[in-house]
Structures are given as structure tokens and as C-alpha cells.
Amino acid sequence: MATTKGEIVEQFRSQSIREAAMRVVSRKGYDHVTVQDIADEAGVAKGTVYLYFKSREDVLEKTMSFSFEEFHILIREAIGRGTTFRERVEQVVQAQIEYFEQQQEFFRLYLAMAEPLGERRLRKHASYRTHIAQLVSMVEMAVENDEVLAQPPERIAIALASVIRDIGLQRMTEKNKRPIAEDIEFVRDFICRGIATPEEKPA
Amino acid sequence: MATTKGEIVEQFRSQSIREAAMRVVSRKGYDHVTVQDIADEAGVAKGTVYLYFKSREDVLEKTMSFSFEEFHILIREAIGRGTTFRERVEQVVQAQIEYFEQQQEFFRLYLAMAEPLGERRLRKHASYRTHIAQLVSMVEMAVENDEVLAQPPERIAIALASVIRDIGLQRMTEKNKRPIAEDIEFVRDFICRGIATPEEKPA
Amino acid sequence: MATTKGEIVEQFRSQSIREAAMRVVSRKGYDHVTVQDIADEAGVAKGTVYLYFKSREDVLEKTMSFSFEEFHILIREAIGRGTTFRERVEQVVQAQIEYFEQQQEFFRLYLAMAEPLGERRLRKHASYRTHIAQLVSMVEMAVENDEVLAQPPERIAIALASVIRDIGLQRMTEKNKRPIAEDIEFVRDFICRGIATPEEKPA
Amino acid sequence: MATTKGEIVEQFRSQSIREAAMRVVSRKGYDHVTVQDIADEAGVAKGTVYLYFKSREDVLEKTMSFSFEEFHILIREAIGRGTTFRERVEQVVQAQIEYFEQQQEFFRLYLAMAEPLGERRLRKHASYRTHIAQLVSMVEMAVENDEVLAQPPERIAIALASVIRDIGLQRMTEKNKRPIAEDIEFVRDFICRGIATPEEKPA
DNA sequence: TATGAATGAGAATTCATTCAT
DNA sequence: GATGAATGAATTCTCATTCAT
Numbered sequence: 041m042a043t044t045k046g047e048i049v050e051q052f053r054s055q056s057i058r059e060a061a062m063r064v065v066s067r068k069g070y071d072h073v074t075v076q077d078i079a080d081e082a083g084v085a086k087g088t089v090y091l092y093f094k095s096r097e098d099v100l101e102k103t104m105s106f107s108f109e110e111f112h113i114l115i116r117e118a119i120g121r122g123t124t125f126r127e128r129v130e131q132v133v134q135a136q137i138e139y140f141e142q143q144q145e146f147f148r149l150y151l152a153m154a155e156p157l158g159e160r161r162l163r164k165h166a167s168y169r170t171h172i173a174q175l176v177s178m179v180e181m182a183v184e185n186d187e188v189l190a191q192p193p194e195r196i197a198i199a200l201a202s203v204i205r206d207i208g209l210q211r212m213t214e215k216n217k218r219p220i221a222e223d224i225e226f227v228r229d230f231i232c233r234g235i236a237t238p239e240e241k242p243a
Numbered sequence: 244m245a246t247t248k249g250e251i252v253e254q255f256r257s258q259s260i261r262e263a264a265m266r267v268v269s270r271k272g273y274d275h276v277t278v279q280d281i282a283d284e285a286g287v288a289k290g291t292v293y294l295y296f297k298s299r300e301d302v303l304e305k306t307m308s309f310s311f312e313e314f315h316i317l318i319r320e321a322i323g324r325g326t327t328f329r330e331r332v333e334q335v336v337q338a339q340i341e342y343f344e345q346q347q348e349f350f351r352l353y354l355a356m357a358e359p360l361g362e363r364r365l366r367k368h369a370s371y372r373t374h375i376a377q378l379v380s381m382v383e384m385a386v387e388n389d390e391v392l393a394q395p396p397e398r399i400a401i402a403l404a405s406v407i408r409d410i411g412l413q414r415m416t417e418k419n420k421r422p423i424a425e426d427i428e429f430v431r432d433f434i435c436r437g438i439a440t441p442e443e444k445p446a
Numbered sequence: 447m448a449t450t451k452g453e454i455v456e457q458f459r460s461q462s463i464r465e466a467a468m469r470v471v472s473r474k475g476y477d478h479v480t481v482q483d484i485a486d487e488a489g490v491a492k493g494t495v496y497l498y499f500k501s502r503e504d505v506l507e508k509t510m511s512f513s514f515e516e517f518h519i520l521i522r523e524a525i526g527r528g529t530t531f532r533e534r535v536e537q538v539v540q541a542q543i544e545y546f547e548q549q550q551e552f553f554r555l556y557l558a559m560a561e562p563l564g565e566r567r568l569r570k571h572a573s574y575r576t577h578i579a580q581l582v583s584m585v586e587m588a589v590e591n592d593e594v595l596a597q598p599p600e601r602i603a604i605a606l607a608s609v610i611r612d613i614g615l616q617r618m619t620e621k622n623k624r625p626i627a628e629d630i631e632f633v634r635d636f637i638c639r640g641i642a643t644p645e646e647k648p649a
Numbered sequence: 650m651a652t653t654k655g656e657i658v659e660q661f662r663s664q665s666i667r668e669a670a671m672r673v674v675s676r677k678g679y680d681h682v683t684v685q686d687i688a689d690e691a692g693v694a695k696g697t698v699y700l701y702f703k704s705r706e707d708v709l710e711k712t713m714s715f716s717f718e719e720f721h722i723l724i725r726e727a728i729g730r731g732t733t734f735r736e737r738v739e740q741v742v743q744a745q746i747e748y749f750e751q752q753q754e755f756f757r758l759y760l761a762m763a764e765p766l767g768e769r770r771l772r773k774h775a776s777y778r779t780h781i782a783q784l785v786s787m788v789e790m791a792v793e794n795d796e797v798l799a800q801p802p803e804r805i806a807i808a809l810a811s812v813i814r815d816i817g818l819q820r821m822t823e824k825n826k827r828p829i830a831e832d833i834e835f836v837r838d839f840i841c842r843g844i845a846t847p848e849e850k851p852a
Numbered sequence: 853t854a855t856g857a858a859t860g861a862g863a864a865t866t867c868a869t870t871c872a873t
Numbered sequence: 874g875a876t877g878a879a880t881g882a883a884t885t886c887t888c889a890t891t892c893a894t
Contacts, residue, residue, distance in 0.1 A: 234437035640843035
């Protein structure tokens with residue numbers, strides 16, 4: 041490997057600035073983070089940020105891309121762990137909610153992502169679309185196996201993502217959290233069989 | 244009535260500024276709207292905005308509250324039109340998606356609302372919580388009638404709201420929109436009976 | 447005239463900012479003037495400068511254009527006052543040196559203009575070229591009347607302008623100035639008959 | 650000699666930084682050159698510049714002094730080559746214009762020098778004054794020999810320098826250059842006998 | 853010696869808010 | 874009441890200078 045010591049240090053600095061950025065974005069929101077905030081959080085001077093990133097936008101963009109990459113890997117693995125659609129949904133729900141709990145900063149970033157306002161929409165959406173695409177292919181597999189009704193898979197993926205997200209959000213704002221297992225079960229069942237009571241089957 | 248002519252004029256001005264604010268927020272996003280933008284859109288001078296509102300934040304906050312009030316009425320009426328839970332869900336989905344299509348500005352405002360970032364969280368949430376509360380009572384009614392499984396009603400309300408929102412958002416970004424009826428049906432069924440194929444009932 | 451009171455005030459403000467800019471440019475040099483300098487000199491807040499000009503560059507550019515316009519008129523009039531080339535040169539020299547003495551700020555601006563460095567070269571040169579063009583046409587007239595040797599007129603114009611400029615500059619840096627009349631005479635004669643003693647004419 | 654090996658290396662480094670500085674000043678202009686520019690051009694690290702010079706200003710100042718020294722020698726030699734004033738002017742004009750053509754970087758530096766703006770004025774003027782002093786003594790010699798009219802010699806020196814400079818500048822901005830010999834002849838004659846046609850001598 | 857990462861003062865620009873007319 | 878000119882705090886980005894390695 042041609043990885044010099046300098047490059048390692050560079051990677052390290054760059055990463056710690058990205059991590060600082062993630063924390064402040066989660067506190068103040070994407071649009072309200074200043075370069076000074078990021079620098080302070082990272083414990084470096086303002087000018088240092090510009091040694092590793094071209095601009096404020098560059099920091100934020102790279103912060104999001106890196107975080108999402110990690111997240112996408114996690115979800116891919118969760119999907120791989122299940123063998124039926126039901127199991128896969130459960131795995132995804134669990135992975136995502138647990139990740140959100142641990143990485144609240146990332147969760148807030150993820151939320152900011154869905155926000156479709158302004159010119160930054162497309163950029164932000166790139167990573168969000170990738171996430172949806174993962175779920176779409178999971179659904180398509182299930183459709184082939186006759187595990188789910190052949191609704192447009194993208195609609196299903198969106199619905200799935202949105203439910204997970206908002207239940208996760210709700211958990212974050214609650215003081216006394218429900219057991220995580222209950223919410224995972226709720227979402228899995230909500231997705232798989234809806235919420236209506238089964239209609240009576242005439243004998 | 245103690246409503247003087249002055250008060251009527253005041254109401255009118257105030258309202259037209261709020262309407263202008265809604266339009267510009269929808270175009271530029273909550274955080275990027277300037278007071279000058281609002282004044283221009285309303286056809287008044289910048290200083291005039293400050294005669295009717297304490298600050299930029301005040302304009303935006305009141306704009307959101309007022310808009311949500313109309314929306315809440317709409318949803319209440321939709322709920323009233325159905326007699327079963329299934330019908331009510333359908334009515335709510337339809338009302339909300341149609342309203343979003345017509346009032347894209349409001350929809351974007353609604354989206355900005357769910358975003359829980361920064362110090363604006365609580366303020367924004369006030370109206371959002373009201374909306375969820377409406378759905379919660381709809382669900383509770385259904386629970387009493389044994390129409391839905393007795394999951395925590397708030398979880399169900401959140402899931403319902405989130406699916407409607409994200410399907411609505413998806414519709415907005417599509418060039419060739421699917422027929423609205425299909426999406427309404429999709430959401431209703433997604434909510435009521437999930438997406439899994441019914442398990443085989445042994446004879 | 448459709449000149450409203452507002453427009454007059456606007457013109458006045460704009461002009462006083464330009465005048466302030468001219469003074470600070472003359473003190474600190476084109477490249478070292480800050481917007482804050484200009485604002486302070488004009489007795490207004492920094493933001494006010496941006497009400498009347500798009501950017502720092504805009505202030506400086508407009509300042510130069512306006513000043514040069516006045517200067518060009520002055521030179522045109524001086525040329526008009528003479529009837530022979532010799533008289534015209536004298537008038538131009540006199541007008542220019544006197545103007546430089548009175549408007550030292552402008553003079554320094556004029557000097558900055560000839561400096562051909564950087565990307566701003568062309569912009570700066572626009573006004574300088576106009577000035578040279580005035581002198582070129584004065585020379586061409588003289589060539590037609592056989593008053594001057596038919597050297598390339600542009601070379602002559604440049605030489606003329608450069609001598610006037612540098613003598614003017616020299617005067618500015620002297621504590622005990624020579625009588626202005628002597629310098630005017632010197633330049634006129636330098637231009638018209640050079641400095642060599644006449645060669646002896648053999649009888 | 651007390652010249653240690655270390656001192657030689659020091660001289661060499663110092664010189665190559667000065668040469669680099671001259672090149673970048675000529676490309677970007679005095680005020681827009683950064684220390685990083687100079688270091689890059691010299692192929693050393695930014696910190697190294699500070700081992701040989703006190704500050705950015707110090708580099709630029711020394712760069713100018715050294716460059717002018719070479720130039721002064723050149724002019725002194727040119728003066729030495731002529732025997733009459735006319736010849737000396739011709740030699741100086743030729744030497745200077747040729748040098749400018751070859752060393753455009755120096756020429757731009759020379760131009761920047763004459764610019765009398767800001768606090769840099771005095772510093773810059775030191776070398777410029779030396780150049781003028783050379784010409785003054787050339788003129789004084791000619792006055793003693795009755796070759797030129799006894800105008801104040803400094804005025805003549807300034808006029809001479811300014812014409813050479815601006816004709817040189819003009820040459821640089823022209824795409825199709827005139828033959829250099831023609832411009833040398835023009836300047837020599839302009840200086841020596843002016844541009845007016847000789848007056849008729851009555852028989 | 854040489855390096856170049858880190859620093860932070862300083863500059864341009866924007867915009868919420870005030871206030872004289 | 875209505876206006877919009879004026880203000881200056883806040884923000885992004887640059888770059889001369891320092892200093893640990």
C-alpha cells in the first residue's frame with residue numbers, strides 16, 4: 041500500500057471534521073450550521089476546515105455521503121440476514137431503528153435528507169434515492185416469490201421507509217421509550233398485514 | 244361586535260402577508276426566505292411587514308399556524324364523512340393527497356414541519372402534533388369498535404401520517420403522475436391490510 | 447423632467463460614495479481599499495455602500511469612469527481653445543497639470559490606470575485608451591496641417607501623455623514646487639522641439 | 650574569503666526565491682502575489698521562504714532592489730557606449746527597450762514601481778530614483794557640452810524615462826509589433842528634436 | 853534546515869430590524 | 874399607517890505568519 045503517514049493523518053483529520061459536522065448539523069440543522077460551529081466542535085481553527093474541504097457546502101455534502109455509505113452497508117447486511125420477506129422487513133426495521141438510536145446525529149441528518157426544499161434537493165436526494173432503491177429491490181424479490189401483493193414496488197419501499205423513519209423519530213422525542221422490540225414488531229406487522237382486524241371468515 | 248373598520252383592514256393585511264409568506268416559503272424553503280421576499284410577494288414595503296408581525300420568525304410561525312388550521316378542518320370533515328375505519332382512512336387519504344396537489348405550497352410547509360431539526364422543533368411541532376392528535380382519536384374510535392388491532396393508537400396515527408406524506412411527496416416529484424385514485428387505494432389498503440399475501444388457510 | 451426627489455437623493459448618495467472612494471483610493475491604492483474604508487470615508491455604514499453599488503468592484507469601476515468622464519471633457523475643451531498644435535499642446539498640458547494639482551486624488555487614480563497588471567488591466571485601460579484617443583486625434587489634425595512630422599500619431603500621443611503625467615507626478619512629490627508656468631512651458635517645448643541645441647547651420 | 654559553504658547555499662536559495670518572486674509578480678501583479686505562489690514557483694515549502702526573508706513584503710522589496718541593480722548596470726554601460734548625447738540617448742533607449750522585451754517580468758515590476766500609490770511609495774521609489782539619477786547625470790554632462798538646452802536636468806531625465814517606459818508598455822500590448830529599430834529611432838528623435846516641423850528659415 | 857499543517861485576523865457580502873419622513 | 878434607506882452583526886473564505894516535527 042502506498043498509504044503514507046501523511047495520508048493517514050489527513051484521513052483522520054478529515055474524518056474528525058466530518059464527525060463534528062454531523063454533530064452540529066444534528067443540533068442546529070443543515071442550514072444553520074456555520075463553518076465556525078464545525079471548527080469549534082472539531083476543536084480546530086476555522087481556517088483548518090478549509091485545508092480539508094473546499095467550502096462549507098463541501099463539508100456538509102461529504103459528511104452526508106460518508107454517513108449514508110455506512111448506513112447503506114448496514115441495511116444491505118440486514119436484508120441479507122433474512123430469508124423470507126417478513127424476516128427481512130424485521131431485520132431492516134431493527135437495524136435501522138437501532139442505528140438511529142445509537143447515531144442520533146445521523147438520524148437527524150437522514151431526516152433533513154427527505155426535506156425536498158430548495159436547490160439542494162437533488163444533491164440531498166441522491167443518497168436518499170439509493171436507500172429507497174435498496175428497499176425496492178428487496179420488495180421486488182418478495183414479489184417474485186409471491187410473498188407480497190404486486191403493488192408498485194417503489195410505493196411499497198417508500199411507505200416502508202417512511203414508517204420506519206417516523207416511528208424512529210417518535211421514539212427519539214419520547215422520554216420513556218417503549219421497548220425497542222415492541223416497536224420493531226409493530227412496524228413489521230404494520231407493514232406485513234396492516235392494522236385492520238381480520239374479517240370474520242364465515243364458517 | 245367590537246370589530247372596527249381598522250381591525251378589518253388589519254386582518255386583511257395580515258392575511259395577505261401570510262399568504263405571500265406561504266408562497267415564498269414553498270418556493271425557496273423555510274430557511275431561505277427573506278423578509279424582503281415576503282414583502283415583495285405581498286406587494287408591500289419591508290417595514291410594513293413589521294407593522295403586523297414582530298419579526299421574521301413571527302411571520303413564519305403565524306403563517307404555519309393559520310395554514311394548518313385550515314388543513315385541520317379539512318381532515319376533521321374527511322373523518323366525519325366515513326362510517327367505518329376503512330372508509331375514514333380512505334377519506335383522509337383522499338382529502339390530504341388532493342389538498343397537497345392543489346396547495347403545493349402548503350405541502351412543502353407541511354414537510355418542513357415534520358423536520359425536527361434545531362430550535363424550531365417545538366414551534367413546528369405544535370401544529371404537527373395537532374394533526375397527529377386528530378388521527379389518534381380516529382384510531383381510538385376504531386379500536387373501540389374492534390375495527391383495528393389494539394396497537395398503541397399513536398403509533399398507528401404516526402405511521403398513517405407518514406405514509407400519506409411520503410406518497411404525496413413522491414407524487415410531486417414524478418413527471419407522469421399515477422392516477423390519484425390508485426394511490427389513494429394503495430395507501431388505504433397498505434394501512435388496512437398490509438402488503439403480505441394472505442397466508443393459506445388450511446381447509 | 448421625470449427626476450423625482452428620491453432619484454436626486456440617490457444620485458447625491460451615490461456621488462458622495464464615489465467621491466469618498468476616490469479619496470481612499472488615492473490614499474491607499476486601488477487594491478488596498480476596503481469597503482469599510484470607503485464607508486468610513488463617506489460617513490455611512492458598510493451596508494449602505496451595497497445599497498448603491500453591486501460590489502466593491504462596482505464602486506471602484508464607477509468611481510473611475512465618472513472621474514475620467516469629467517477629465518475627458520476638460521481635455522476636449524483645452525484642445526478646442528488652441529488654434530495651432532503648439533497652442534493646443536500648451537492648453538492640454540496646462541489643463542492637465544492644473545487639474546492634477548487640484549484633484550490629487552484623481553491624479554493618483556489616473557496613475558493607477560496606466561498600471562497594466564493583473565486581470566483588471568483591460569477594464570482599467572478603457573478610460574485610459576479614451577484619453578489617448580483624444581490626443582491621437584489632436585495629433586492627426588496637426589499632421590494634416592503639416593505642423594508635426596508624420597510619425598505614427600499614436601506613438602506621439604503616448605509620449606505626450608507620459609511626459610505630462612510624469613512631470614505632474616514629479617511636481618506632486620516636490621516640497622518647493624517650481625512655478626507651474628515653467629513646467630507647462632518645459633513640456634510644451636520638450637514636445638514641440640525636443641531638447642537638443644539647434645545644430646549649427648553652416649553659412 | 651570568509652564566504653563559507655553555508656553562505657553560498659544561502660545566497661543561492663535566496664536568489665532562486667527572488668527570481669521566482671519576479672516571475673509571479675509579473676504574472677499576477679505585485680498586490681496579488683501570495684507567499685504560496687512564490688514558494689510554489691521556487692519549488693520550496695512556504696515556511697522556507699520565511700527562513701530567508703522576514704516577511705512577504707521583504708521578499709518583494711528585495712526582489713525589486715536586486716532586479717533594479719542589474720538594470721542599473723545595464724543602463725550605465727549603455728551610457729558609456731555613446732560619445733555624443735544623441736548617441737547616448739539612442740543607446741539607453743535601445744538597451745532599455747530590448748531589456749524590457751526580454752525580461753517582461755522585470756518590465757512589469759518596473760511599471761509597478763513608478764506607481765506612487767500607498768505606503769509602498771517610498772520603498773518603491775528608492776530604486777526608481779536611482780534610475781532617474783543616472784539619467785540626470787547623463788543630461789548634466791550634455792548640458793556642459795552644450796548639447797542640450799539648459800532645462801532643469803531632472804525634468805529632462807523624467808521626461809526621457811517616461812517616454813521610454815510608455816513606448817515600451819505600448820509595444821507589449823501590441824500584437825503585431827513595430828520593428829524595434831523604428832521605435833528606438835522615434836524615441837531618440839522625439840527626445841532630441843521634438844516633433845514639430847522645422848520652421849521655415851527665411852533666406 | 854526544511855516542511856507544511858494550523859492559526860486567526862481581516863475582507864466581501866447579506867439581511868433582520870429600526871426609524872425618520 | 875406606510876415606506877424604504879440605513880445600520881451593523883453575522884457569515885464565508887483567504888492568506889500571512891508561526892511552529893512542531
